[in-house]
Amino acid sequence: MDAILIQILNGLDKGAAYALIALGLTLAFGTLGIVNFAHGALFMLGAFCAVVFSKILTISVKIKDESVTLFDAYKEQPYLEIWFGDFGAAIVDWAVPLSLLFVIPVMILIGIVMERGLIKHFYKRTHAEQILVTFGLAIVIQEIIKHFFGANPIPTPAPDIVSGSAAVGAFFGLSDNLVYPWWRLIYIIFSAIIIFAVFAFLKFTTFGMVVRAGMADRETVGLLGINIQKRFTIVFAIAALVAGLAGAMYAPILPPDYYMGMDFLVLSFVVVVVGGMGSLGGAVFAGFLLGILQSFASMNEIKSIIPGIDQIIIYLVAIVVLLVRPRGLLGREGVFED
Amino acid sequence: MKNLFKSNAVIMLVFSAVVLTAPIWLDPIGANYPDLLQKFAIFGLFAIGYNILFGLTGYLSFGHAAFLGVGSYTAVWCLKLFTMNVFLGVILATIISGIFALAIGFISLRRSGIYFSILTLAFAQMAYSLAYSVLTPITNGETGLQIAADDPRYLDSMLGITQQSEGIPSTHFFGFDIKSMDGYFGFYFAAVVLIIGFYISLKIFRSPFGLKLRAIKSNQTRMTYTGFNTKPYLLAAFVISGMYAGLAGSIMVAIDPLAGAERMQWTASGEVVLMTILGGVGTLIGPLVGAAVIKYLENIFSALNNSELTNIFSWLPEAIQTATVYIVEPFVGKGWHLTLGSAFMLVVIFLPGGIMEGFDRVKNLFGFGKKKSSSEGEAK
Numbered sequence: 049m050d051a052i053l054i055q056i057l058n059g060l061d062k063g064a065a066y067a068l069i070a071l072g073l074t075l076a077f078g079t080l081g082i083v084n085f086a087h088g089a090l091f092m093l094g095a096f097c098a099v100v101f102s103k104i105l106t107i108s109v110k111i112k113d114e115s116v117t118l119f120d121a122y123k124e125q126p127y128l129e130i131w132f133g134d135f136g137a138a139i140v141d142w143a144v145p146l147s148l149l150f151v152i153p154v155m156i157l158i159g160i161v162m163e164r165g166l167i168k169h170f171y172k173r174t175h176a177e178q179i180l181v182t183f184g185l186a187i188v189i190q191e192i193i194k195h196f197f198g199a200n201p202i203p204t205p206a207p208d209i210v211s212g213s214a215a216v217g218a219f220f221g222l223s224d225n226l227v228y229p230w231w232r233l234i235y236i237i238f239s240a241i242i243i244f245a246v247f248a249f250l251k252f253t254t255f256g257m258v259v260r261a262g263m264a265d266r267e268t269v270g271l272l273g274i275n276i277q278k279r280f281t282i283v284f285a286i287a288a289l290v291a292g293l294a295g296a297m298y299a300p301i302l303p304p305d306y307y308m309g310m311d312f313l314v315l316s317f318v319v320v321v322v323g324g325m326g327s328l329g330g331a332v333f334a335g336f337l338l339g340i341l342q343s344f345a346s347m348n349e350i351k352s353i354i355p356g357i358d359q360i361i362i363y364l365v366a367i368v369v370l371l372v373r374p375r376g377l378l379g380r381e382g383v384f385e386d
Numbered sequence: 387m388k389n390l391f392k393s394n395a396v397i398m399l400v401f402s403a404v405v406l407t408a409p410i411w412l413d414p415i416g417a418n419y420p421d422l423l424q425k426f427a428i429f430g431l432f433a434i435g436y437n438i439l440f441g442l443t444g445y446l447s448f449g450h451a452a453f454l455g456v457g458s459y460t461a462v463w464c465l466k467l468f469t470m471n472v473f474l475g476v477i478l479a480t481i482i483s484g485i486f487a488l489a490i491g492f493i494s495l496r497r498s499g500i501y502f503s504i505l506t507l508a509f510a511q512m513a514y515s516l517a518y519s520v521l522t523p524i525t526n527g528e529t530g531l532q533i534a535a536d537d538p539r540y541l542d543s544m545l546g547i548t549q550q551s552e553g554i555p556s557t558h559f560f561g562f563d564i565k566s567m568d569g570y571f572g573f574y575f576a577a578v579v580l581i582i583g584f585y586i587s588l589k590i591f592r593s594p595f596g597l598k599l600r601a602i603k604s605n606q607t608r609m610t611y612t613g614f615n616t617k618p619y620l621l622a623a624f625v626i627s628g629m630y631a632g633l634a635g636s637i638m639v640a641i642d643p644l645a646g647a648e649r650m651q652w653t654a655s656g657e658v659v660l661m662t663i664l665g666g667v668g669t670l671i672g673p674l675v676g677a678a679v680i681k682y683l684e685n686i687f688s689a690l691n692n693s694e695l696t697n698i699f700s701w702l703p704e705a706i707q708t709a710t711v712y713i714v715e716p717f718v719g720k721g722w723h724l725t726l727g728s729a730f731m732l733v734v735i736f737l738p739g740g741i742m743e744g745f746d747r748v749k750n751l752f753g754f755g756k757k758k759s760s761s762e763g764e765a766k
Contacts, residue, residue: 318507321501
């Protein structure tokens with residue numbers, strides 16, 4: 049029982065990342081009709097925003113370590129601690145959550161620049177060409193990051209207070225052995241909030257209404273005298289933002305390296321296809337579903353029956369779904385059918 | 387001049403002459419050493435095969451590296467189990483990867499467009515993950531599959547061929563050591579296979595079969611409405627390009643007998659797409675040019691480093707020199723992929739037809755060759 053609950057939590061955790069990336073991918077598909085292979089790179093950029101932010105906060109000065117008396121020892125102390133004392137130390141400690149404030153403007157800017165600068169010119173081109181140019185862009189972004197940050201993963205710790213494990217079992221009156229890392233729980237809740245925010249934004253605002261109308265029939269909305277293009281640019285920025293936030297919050301779970309985007313990209317694409325191209329609900333649903341399936345498949349009991357299943361379960365599910373339900377689980381008719 | 391190039395025989399003659407004399411005319415640009423020449427031939431073959439699928443039918447596969455990997459593994463197992471003669475390995479690798487392509491293509495081709503790309507990607511990633519994990523007894527996992535001195539080699543021992551010396555035996559082609567002639571035999575071996583592969587591709591391009599594939603690319607719905615079943619043709623193209631990939635993989639093994647799973651990763655599939663696009667999709671010779679250009683630039687750029695850059699730009703004033711080196715440095719050495727990515731983006735944006743389209747444009751600019759030829763790949 050405990051093992052199953054843990055696997056569900058693990059699955060939700062992985063699925064949360066898939067769902068957030070797939071959500072952004074689907075937004076770009078549904079509105080702009082763009083197959084964005086650089087979306088994984090945006091996820092990675094978000095994670096590196098957190099890295100940069102915590103680096104800025106921890107700009108340090110070398111001072112003499114007074115606790116060592118035998119010889120002259122030096123230690124690094126962040127300026128923030130020197131200036132603000134304990135409050136400064138707390139800010140340094142909370143670097144990752146605070147970096148979200150930094151991620152938001154940066155990712156929106158990147159999204160807008162990317163859409164205006166590159167994606168805009170590819171609306172009329174074939175999907176194959178879109179895939180190719182964004183694939184090239186992903187390589188470029190990766191290599192730039194690699195040039196500045198090196199190829200090794202950069203550990204970016206979560207705040208001290210949430211670095212331990214939460215007694216999930218005891219909270220629900222189950223076994224005391226059932227514990228789960230706090231930060232991962234926070235990630236699940238965080239992604240739920242983001243997903244709800246995006247849905248609410250599309251559902252309850254006028255802007256969202258126009259965007260949804262545009263997704264359904266771009267031409268008619270355009271004929272009604274609405275500048276749908278401008279709104280779609282903002283939607284692309286939102287998609288980039290969602291990927292960036294997902295990446296920044298994921299940094300404590302998986303130390304960011306320049307290649308992390310590619311790994312997530314392939315899986316997220318599969319998630320989008322399983323959920324149904326252009327269906328936001330489908331993307332989220334399939335993200336969590338595949339995350340949970342994957343974590344169950346990596347249980348030892350299951351691996352002993354079907355060896356290697358943990359490696360291929362996602363692809364296997366994708367193949368089966370695509371063959372049985374060509375439009376994906378919740379796909380709409382007429383989207384991306386050529 | 388143009389009419390001459392309409393004839394297959396003339397094209398093949400020119401092509402063979404150009405390929406076989408490559409060590410001579412590539413000498414001035416510093417590309418004349420066997421290792422690089424072999425890469426040109428192998429990846430050229432891979433890209434030419436890939437082009438039969440992507441160039442003719444427009445189906446963008448992101449999983450062809452899997453067939454390359456299957457071909458490599460098959461060839462190594464042949465060397466281990468049967469004989470050090472690479473002939474058998476090459477044949478078997480082509481057949482086995484063809485069978486794989488048949489199975490994967492049969493399923494993937496039930497969908498088209500981006501769904502097809504994702505399906506092939508999923509299959510290739512599955513093959514890659516399995517090669518790393520469960521199939522370790524066959525693929526030897528991360529270490530990669532290698533030949534050893536004490537492999538059984540039943541065919542060799544049956545025919546009474548004994549190992550000539552101690553240590554790991556070397557691959558041969560009916561007695562000719564692949565590594566002989568300072569490795570140039572390896573190149574000529576690959577070059578001959580490339581020429582054969584090119585001939586087959588030429589035949590396909592100019593056959594009714596190739597024409598049908600192009601018709602599918604331009605409008606599949608219309609083909610279906612005229613009562614034409616497109617599936618078998620697509621599948622045939624998929625299998626043929628998969629066999630090319632397996633063949634290329636087996637030649638890699640023939641020259642250097644080891645195989646690793648990283649050859650099957652999806653970025654490796656991406657590389658062949660890059661080559662094809664860079665050279666020119668749907669043209670006969672373009673993919674080969676693209677493969678050669680990428681491998682050549684990789685060789686040049688990844689070898690450069692800071693001090694060499696400083697030398698190269700030493701004719702500039704000091705301040706400008708430092709700035710130039712600072713700007714250029716990320717693009718060379720380990721950052722070579724940055725150059726590749728940017729070049730690739732530029733090509734897709736400004737020159738969707740690749741280098742071959744660039745040639746055509748230049749030709750038209752200077753008034754040669756009048757108009758663009760009626761069908762692609764004809765004027766080459």
